[in-house]
Amino acid sequence: xxxxxxxxxxxxxxxxxxxxxxxxxxxxSVKDLFIITPTSAGVDAxxxxxxxxxxxxxxxxxxxxxxxxxxxxxRRKVEAGEIEVKECDEFHIIASxxxxxxxxxxxxxxxxxxxxxxxxxxxxxxxxxxVKGEKLLAVPxxxxxxxxxxxxxxxxxGNIQHAGSxxxxxxxxxxxKKTIVTVEEIIPHEQIxxxxxxxxxxxxxxxxxxxxxxxxxxxxxxxxxxxxxxxIKTYIEAARKPEDFxxxxxxxxxxxxxxxxxxxxxxxxxxxxxRVF
Amino acid sequence: xxxxYSVQELMVVVLSRELKDGEAGMVGAYSEIPQAxxxxxxxxxxxxxxxxxxAAGFYNKKxxxxxxxxxxxxxLGAEAVSDLNDVLNLVMTGKFDFFxxxxxxxxxxxxxxxxxxxxxKKPKLRGPGTVGLATTATHIKRSYVYxxxxxxxxxxxxxxxxSAPGPAGCEKAGFLGKGPSLIVTPLAVMDFEPQTxxxxxxxxxxxxxxxDVVKNTGFELIIPxxxxxxxxxxxxxxxxxxxxxxxxxLLR
Numbered sequence: 259x260x261x262x263x264x265x266x267x268x269x270x271x272x273x274x275x276x277x278x279x280x281x282x283x284x285x286x287s288v289k290d291l292f293i294i295t296p297t298s299a300g301v302d303a304x305x306x307x308x309x310x311x312x313x314x315x316x317x318x319x320x321x322x323x324x325x326x327x328x329x330x331x332x333r334r335k336v337e338a339g340e341i342e343v344k345e346c347d348e349f350h351i352i353a354s355x356x357x358x359x360x361x362x363x364x365x366x367x368x369x370x371x372x373x374x375x376x377x378x379x380x381x382x383x384x385x386x387x388x389v390k391g392e393k394l395l396a397v398p399x400x401x402x403x404x405x406x407x408x409x410x411x412x413x414x415x416g417n418i419q420h421a422g423s424x425x426x427x428x429x430x431x432x433x434x435k436k437t438i439v440t441v442e443e444i445i446p447h448e449q450i451x452x453x454x455x456x457x458x459x460x461x462x463x464x465x466x467x468x469x470x471x472x473x474x475x476x477x478x479x480x481x482x483x484x485x486x487x488x489x490i491k492t493y494i495e496a497a498r499k500p501e502d503f504x505x506x507x508x509x510x511x512x513x514x515x516x517x518x519x520x521x522x523x524x525x526x527x528x529x530x531x532x533r534v535f
Numbered sequence: 536x537x538x539x540y541s542v543q544e545l546m547v548v549v550l551s552r553e554l555k556d557g558e559a560g561m562v563g564a565y566s567e568i569p570q571a572x573x574x575x576x577x578x579x580x581x582x583x584x585x586x587x588x589x590a591a592g593f594y595n596k597k598x599x600x601x602x603x604x605x606x607x608x609x610x611l612g613a614e615a616v617s618d619l620n621d622v623l624n625l626v627m628t629g630k631f632d633f634f635x636x637x638x639x640x641x642x643x644x645x646x647x648x649x650x651x652x653x654x655x656k657k658p659k660l661r662g663p664g665t666v667g668l669a670t671t672a673t674h675i676k677r678s679y680v681y682x683x684x685x686x687x688x689x690x691x692x693x694x695x696x697x698s699a700p701g702p703a704g705c706e707k708a709g710f711l712g713k714g715p716s717l718i719v720t721p722l723a724v725m726d727f728e729p730q731t732x733x734x735x736x737x738x739x740x741x742x743x744x745x746x747d748v749v750k751n752t753g754f755e756l757i758i759p760x761x762x763x764x765x766x767x768x769x770x771x772x773x774x775x776x777x778x779x780x781x782x783x784x785l786l787r
Contacts, residue, residue, distance in 0.1 A: 270590060270619065273605040297619060298590075298666060321663040323565035324602050328663040336661040345650065347669035347698075348589075349623050356620075369670040372700040372708035378655050422607050423591040424618040480591075480607040535608060 259283060259404055262313070264292040266355070266434055268407035270425040272300035272322060272485050275477040276408040276440055278470045281511045281520070284309040292316070294355070294402055296426045297348035300477065301493055304329035307341060308503050309511070316344040316351060316400060325490055330497035345379045346370075350397050355426065357399035358433035364396040371395060405434035408474045409458070410481060412441040416464030417450045417457050422480020424458050431463040440470035442482050472521055472529060483532040489524070540768050542721045543683075543786040544776060545740060547571045548768040549719050550635075550679055556581040558632040561675060562604065563589050563666060567785050568681050569635035570600050574780040575772065587625065589667060592617040599782050623667075626674050629711050634671040634678045636715065640694045641680060643734045643754040645701025645715045645727060648694035655696060665698040672699035673708075677716040685720035687753035703732040723748050724765055728757050738765040 259265065265283075269275035280302050283291070290313040295303050298319035306312050307320075308331030320332040335341045353365035366387065376382045376395060383396045407430065410421040418439055420427065431437040439459070444467070450457060473479070476486035476493065496506035514520035521529065540548075550572035554560065558581070562569045573586050587594050590604040593613035601608050610616055617625065625631070638647040639662045647668060653659035671678065678699075682689055697704070705714040717737070718725040724737040735757035736748060741764055749756065768776070776786075 271603065271605045273591070273603070273607070298664075317664060319664040319666045324567075328661060333661045337658055339657070343664075345665070347665050348619075348667040349626075349670040352620055352623050368673050368710070371673065372697070372704050372710065373665070373669045373672075374650075374655075374697045375665065375669060378696075422610055423593070423605070423616060425592075426619045428618060429620045478605075478607060480610070484607070485603065535611075 259288050261288060262290045262292070263288070263403040264294065264400055266294040266402035266405040266430040267299070267302055268296055268405065268425065268427040268430055269302065269474065269477065270296045270423065271298050272477040272490060273423070274408050274425060274474055274479055275300065275302040276406040276473065277302060277475060277477060278440055278473045278517050279406045279438065280305055283311055284507070284511050292400065294351060294400060295320070296430070297351050301329065301490060302477070304331045304497060307331045307335055308497055309507060312341055314342040314344060316346060316354070318346050318348045318351060322490060322494060325487070326494045330494060331503065344381060345375055347375060350382070352426065352429065353397040354400050355429045355433040357397065358401045359429060362399060364398050366394045366396060368394060402430065402434035403436065405430040405437045407431065407437065407439045408441070408470070408479065409439055410442050410479065411445045412439060412467045413445055413447045413450045415447060416461035416467045418459035418464060419445070419450070419456045420458040420480070421482070428459055431459045436465045437463055438466040438468070439464055440468045440473040442471055442473065442479060444469050470517055473517070475521070475524060475529070483529070484534070486524070486528065486532055540773055541787050542740070543568060544768060544773065545765065546681060546719045546721070547575060547776060547786060548772050549724055549765060550681065551575040551579070551772070553679065553717060554581055554584055554633070557583045559630060560584065560586040561589055561626060561631045561634045561671065562586060563635070565602070566604060566635055567600055567602060569679070570604065571776065571780050571786060574600065575776055578775050578779055579772065587617070587622060587631070589619070589622050592619060592622050600780060600785060602785060623670065626670060629674055631675045632677065634675040636668060636671070636678045636680045636699065637682060638680065638698070640689055640691050641682065641718065642691055642694045642701070643756070644703050644732065645680070645718070645734060646694045646697045646704060647680065647699045647701070648696045649698045650696040652695055668699035672705060672712050672714060673710045675712050677713050680715045680718040682718065682720045685722040685748070686751050690752040690754065692754045701732070702727050706732070722751065725756070733757055735759065736762055738763040740765045741767055
């Protein structure tokens, strides 16, 4: 990942987000990222924005549902004009990724017609379909340099198994030039062979696999643990003020030397309590 | 408001009664009220109603409601799980009958805004974003608007940004979707006057007056000569809602 890279972030809202990679990007001070969110984003995008890693965001929602209608860093930086939003509907993100996955320049859609979206997002171009003459919108392909995904299982070759919703993870892996997947568990190759219908991303699309148990914390990981609501509330509180947010970053992102230290900071009791379904 | 039920429970019951047996519905993220309305309808008058949740992609889940529709626990007891790419593909088949919509602002034409308050370039308030409203407005036959606030900040003369067009805008654009058919708030139920396609008061929740609604609406609402009272939840509806749909009391 380099300054200015286009990054597709997997998961959805505060579920299955690749949070260890997000924290790593901040530790490495990568700047000017163009991030593509999995339609709706949560603390993953807000954390990157708050830490100053993002120049442009292609997203249709940055919030935490009942905990925060809109997340604070996103709100503050957009209101101050410090980041660019590629204003869109959730289908525009999917359309762009579909085009990117097929190496097409754009994807046609009716979504966005009759709204103000094309007025503020000049990348969307209205055109007349050459077959039937209908007015349509062209959504450009933003080709991700890297897709970052958190899934449940992988074999040593990078055959991925999801154990819950797959969100846009597969589409992102198809669209991106490189795909990095963190997983809760590494499973034997034989397990993949025994149940190939469970493979959600085939290994040739995956460039790197990293075992990261609890790698989505404080977001949920389907089938493994629930969202850490208490931590996300702490996050939202901190993100409301830049000085408090700096303290949050220091405590949870910069100070832990590795993922294990981060988990120690969260605490065993808390982590185990999230396993209750 | 009576003590026997909460205002959210009343909103759920109002929406639930609108849903017809045999139809197919779609719900987005953070939608406790809509998902409860669908489950209640399934357990009362519409057993053959089917539904998809856009967020985590689950189909016809049977269990209780959770706050986040992205929550894994929703999938347990569902009939199918699709990824988000497939869910949007399904929306565009045009086979869904209804959808539910929230918003930062709504105007008398039923246009909805989730993007910003004030000028887009220098917003007074930046909202969360359009989510999927531009897609569902275009491709799903009708929508229900549920708003947890009824005030002049939400009900405005003209929205600052159109995330999804109202009935007139949908007709003009020639969409399959006809736009919002009903708006439910903590005070009242509204629909649209068929000719002008402008918002009209339909019923007042028990204890609410026409003046309360007018005072909290930032545009001239069409007030018919006779305004009905919203029928409160029946004992049966409330019991099913509390024991089978919302046992954790999220709506209370």
